[in-house]
Amino acid sequence: MGQEQLQFIGGARRSGSGARLSIIAPATGAVIASGAGANAADVESAVTAARAAFPGWAGLTPGARSDLMHEWARILRVRAGDLAAIESVNAGKPIRLAAEFDVPGTIDNTAFFAGAARHLEGKAAAEYSGDHTSSIRREPHGVIGSIAPWNYPLQMAAWKILPAVAAGNTVVLKPSELTPLSSLLFAEAAADAGVPPGVINVLTGTGGEAGQALVEHPAVAMVSFTGSTGVGKRVAATAAGAVKRVHLELGGKAPFVVFDDADPEAAARGAVAGALINTGQDCTAATRAYVQRPLFEEFVGRVADLMDRVVLGPVENPETDMGPLISRAHRDKVLGMVERARESGAKIVRGGRIPEHTSTAGSYFEPTLITGAAQDSEIVQHEIFGPVLVVLPFDSDDEAIALANDTVYGLAASAWSRDVFRTQRASREIQAGCVWINDHIPIISEMPHGGYKSSGFGKDMSAYAFEEYTNIKHVMSDITGTAHKPWHDIIFRAG
Numbered sequence: 198m199g200q201e202q203l204q205f206i207g208g209a210r211r212s213g214s215g216a217r218l219s220i221i222a223p224a225t226g227a228v229i230a231s232g233a234g235a236n237a238a239d240v241e242s243a244v245t246a247a248r249a250a251f252p253g254w255a256g257l258t259p260g261a262r263s264d265l266m267h268e269w270a271r272i273l274r275v276r277a278g279d280l281a282a283i284e285s286v287n288a289g290k291p292i293r294l295a296a297e298f299d300v301p302g303t304i305d306n307t308a309f310f311a312g313a314a315r316h317l318e319g320k321a322a323a324e325y326s327g328d329h330t331s332s333i334r335r336e337p338h339g340v341i342g343s344i345a346p347w348n349y350p351l352q353m354a355a356w357k358i359l360p361a362v363a364a365g366n367t368v369v370l371k372p373s374e375l376t377p378l379s380s381l382l383f384a385e386a387a388a389d390a391g392v393p394p395g396v397i398n399v400l401t402g403t404g405g406e407a408g409q410a411l412v413e414h415p416a417v418a419m420v421s422f423t424g425s426t427g428v429g430k431r432v433a434a435t436a437a438g439a440v441k442r443v444h445l446e447l448g449g450k451a452p453f454v455v456f457d458d459a460d461p462e463a464a465a466r467g468a469v470a471g472a473l474i475n476t477g478q479d480c481t482a483a484t485r486a487y488v489q490r491p492l493f494e495e496f497v498g499r500v501a502d503l504m505d506r507v508v509l510g511p512v513e514n515p516e517t518d519m520g521p522l523i524s525r526a527h528r529d530k531v532l533g534m535v536e537r538a539r540e541s542g543a544k545i546v547r548g549g550r551i552p553e554h555t556s557t558a559g560s561y562f563e564p565t566l567i568t569g570a571a572q573d574s575e576i577v578q579h580e581i582f583g584p585v586l587v588v589l590p591f592d593s594d595d596e597a598i599a600l601a602n603d604t605v606y607g608l609a610a611s612a613w614s615r616d617v618f619r620t621q622r623a624s625r626e627i628q629a630g631c632v633w634i635n636d637h638i639p640i641i642s643e644m645p646h647g648g649y650k651s652s653g654f655g656k657d658m659s660a661y662a663f664e665e666y667t668n669i670k671h672v673m674s675d676i677t678g679t680a681h682k683p684w685h686d687i688i689f690r691a692g
């Protein structure tokens with residue numbers, strides 16, 4: 198595998214003008230592609246292409262945009278195998294996850310937004326003043342600068358691009374420099390479906406160079422960013438300087454609250470799946486399990502047993518449950534956090550190490566279970582983004598809710614109980630953009646994804662995403678046809 202053209206600008210692959218980038222397979226450390234990265238000149242070309250495409254794309258009927266997006270979804274279905282293979286290799290995902298989660302989710306999102314393009318909602322026109330007809334126009338912003346992370350490269354590209362273009366915007370996407378390959382294939386599929394050149398552009402480059410230039414570009418009307426809270430703050434500060442609209446999907450630290458009447462088997466299985474999905478590199482991953490004291494020991498035991506049975510291995514092997522972390526640097530960061538937890542007195546019940554049989558190639562890390570950490574410790578408060586679950590006990594329902602809300606994040610959470618009043622209370626009082634009841638992780642195209650607190654604002658997926666990617670214009674038309682309107686008398690009374 199190897200390709201030199203890592204940019205997609207104006208409907209075609211191109212070489213960048215910046216420094217050379219090597220794309221690494223996290224499972225093996227092998228270089229799978231390399232080419233010139235994007236710099237500010239490439240940002241200029243991509244934004245110019247997106248600007249040029251905007252009037253034509255925005256001017257299409259919703260039905261015409263919808264037809265092209267349906268064709269795009271059809272092409273993605275045909276290419277599903279290729280997409281899964283490249284996503285698996287580039288992001289270090291077990292092929293089962295790429296083929297059964299990332300790719301079908303992306304295709305479903307594409308089909309959803311193909312339909313949703315025809316259903317932009319607004320208020321019915323009405324005579325609110327009595328003398329005018331007021332109506333609402335929902336208009337696209339123009340060129341959207343989108344920035345995506347490396348954990349779900351294809352799905353993140355889809356979440357950024359689809360609602361934007363369905364609403365009539367054009368997009369310049371900068372995926373993570375580590376994982377651009379599936380985003381390029383996604384954009385090519387759109388072009389092959391007949392989406393005009395320039396509507397979707399992909400720039401492979403570093404955040405500091407291409408990302409920064411994209412956020413700063415005066416012709417970029419809105420910035421849509423998914424990534425860490427730290428970088429998100431910088432992006433928001435830059436965008437604020439030009440009063441640009443910003444949509445931020447940031448970090449998470451999802452609590453997983455298990456009340457004493459929960460099904461222990463369901464909770465344990467849910468915790469392992471929720472903590473280890475995508476090797477824990479999931480912004481909604483279950484990271485902090487709070488378990489009511491009577492169930493605590495049983496829960497920890499069951500989770501440990503299940504973690505012992507998780508299979509690490511080559512990503513192309515359908516028997517592999519868990520792949521590597523995205524890079525050696527990230528693996529070292531995760532290891533450092535676990536080590537500091539150990540040094541501060543926490544107990545590492547399972548894992549916490551680089552598995553011996555994989556330590557020479559790739560960036561694997563063992564499924565890790567921790568107890569005895571303090572609520573205010575780094576491992577409980579900060580995003581780890583690795584296969585690490587910390588379990589803490591609680592006594593009362595009030596305490597559980599307080600602990601669940603005790604981080605700066607608010608992206609997702611779950612509550613486990615057979616008591617409908619407890620779960621209703623949890624769903625109301627936990628501050629998060631999504632609260633699952635007796636499950637953790639599932640997402641669907643029809644429903645929104647987005648954060649509270651330092652997890653950001655704005656929604657991905659669902660019709661709610663259109664709130665970010667459209668502007669509301671009020672049109673107020675006089676229906677009296679009179680020159681001298683009664684309200685003029687408040688201002689002047691001349692004859």
Ligand code: NDP
Pocket residue numbers: 344345346347348349371372373374375402403404405407408409412423424425426428429431432445446447448449479480580582608646648652653
């Ligand atoms: P980062 O914040 O490090 O990077 C995200 C993107 O921002 C990358 O494309 C990066 O480029 C780019 N970037 C970096 N610096 C700048 C800059 N100055 N200006 C513009 N762009 C910049 O996040 P990660 O890639 O490490 O992804 C993991 C994070 O993403 C986690 O915190 C996770 O919680 C969050 N996330 C949130 C989701 C949500 O829906 N809320 C979903 C998925 C992930 P490059 O990498 O090429 O340098």
